[in-house]
Amino acid sequence: MEKLISEFSIGLFFWQTVIFVILIFLLKKYAWKPILDAVNDREEGIKNALLSAEKAKEEMVSLQSDNEATLKKARAERDLLLKEAREMKQQLIEDAKDEAKSEAKKIITQAQETIQSEKNAAISDLKNQVASLSVEIAEKVLKEKLSNDKAQMDLVKNLVKDVTLK
């Protein structure tokens, strides 16, 4: 112990302490702080990158399930649309048929009506011509027969007898 104390150099102790304390502060400012900060930043970066990768993975899984759901929905919609289209086609055909039927009916009716009215017109025309012809014939006959009064009287009597009042 005595040897240790006698060997103890105050000068060495002084310089060692001074240099070491200065070294601590210099290294703290120019080395340890930047190094530890850089390492910390790097570790944070790795941690964040891992976290975001995990998140992206989860997002992808949810996206995939979303996709599937959308696909399913689209398929169902397509089926529905097809069904609707089929029904509409059927409907259209039926409607067209009905319309055609009713149109045909209408045309037939119109034709019948026209025919009837034409027939009536022809009949009445014929009647008129027959009437005028009859009148002409009667005139000629009468002119010949009724050249005296007796013949005229007989005729009137006959005519009146024949005519039925309607």
Added chain:
Amino acid sequence: MKQSKYLLSIVFLLIFGLSTFASPIKVSDKEIKEDGGIKTEIKDYITHHLKDSHSYSLTSWVDEDTGKKVYLELPLPVILYDNGFHFFMSSKLKHGKTVVESNGNFYRLNYDKSKIFKTNKEGVFDYDKDNKILNYAPLDFSITKNISTIILVAFIMFFLFTNLAKSFAENKGISKGIGRFFEPIILYIRDEIAIPNIGEKKYKNYMSFLLTIFFFIWFLNMLGLTPLGVNVTGNIAVTFSLALLTFLITNFTANKSYWGHIFWMPGVPVLIKIVLAPIELLGVFIKPFSLLIRLYANIQAGHIVLYSLIGLMFIFQNLIGSSLSFVLAFFISIIEILVALLQAYIFTMLSALYFGFAVAEDDH
């Protein structure tokens, strides 16, 4: 990046390059020749190595022509406080062979003790009966071998870790080059030492100290194993300074609960509280004291063992013995590399543990 590399190489050049300009000092070394024994020489060499030195000695040899001992070394500034400061270069001391005159005072280095004493003009040391020097020893603030090594390590650490910080900034948080080697160590100190011992909330305040002290001790331990032959972390003044900082930080950042556990231990009878208080108070000092002794003793012992084994090669001076001690020295070197890291780890770990005690939340 490039600039700091350039600066770093300049620092190295200054430290190692200057040594080539350092003029070899020729001193006749009578003492070694007088006692002659190689064992004594090795013992003196080891004892001297373990101590701090006033110059950066790299190697020494005995010149065959002149029979004088030649030292290849880098002179360092000597700063003494003795009623005013005295400055001179360590080359003037000439390993204690001459007296140095500065501002009317005379100083002489005692080579065995590696300490400068105030003497008279002739440079006479007065000894008492226990072989202790009675001369006045002025306060020695010299930039010694250990202090210059500490400055070198401080420079290396500063450039190394500011570079690492820059490479982080340039590469968006990914280290490059040598930073790849140091980054896991920094993360280990944060994740395995600081956070488990201090806790997630408060650990950030202590990170700078823990990182600096870990790399400081580790680098100095490793430099101690290089042929530079420094023994910084095996010096009691250095470990005392480091442990003192741990002690101060622990006690100045301590919360109420920490002091409560020391002076008035909760949850035990009053009588035991009174008995526990002085023991706990003693523990406050023993904890950092154990830190300083552990590091000092481990590094000191490692250096002694390693140097002794290398010295054994010269004592045996035969093929079997010398190669055996070479193999032993080789393996001890490898173990010492491990010890260098381990002691830095233990010091950092225990410091973190003490900080953890100081800021622990009261969970009773």
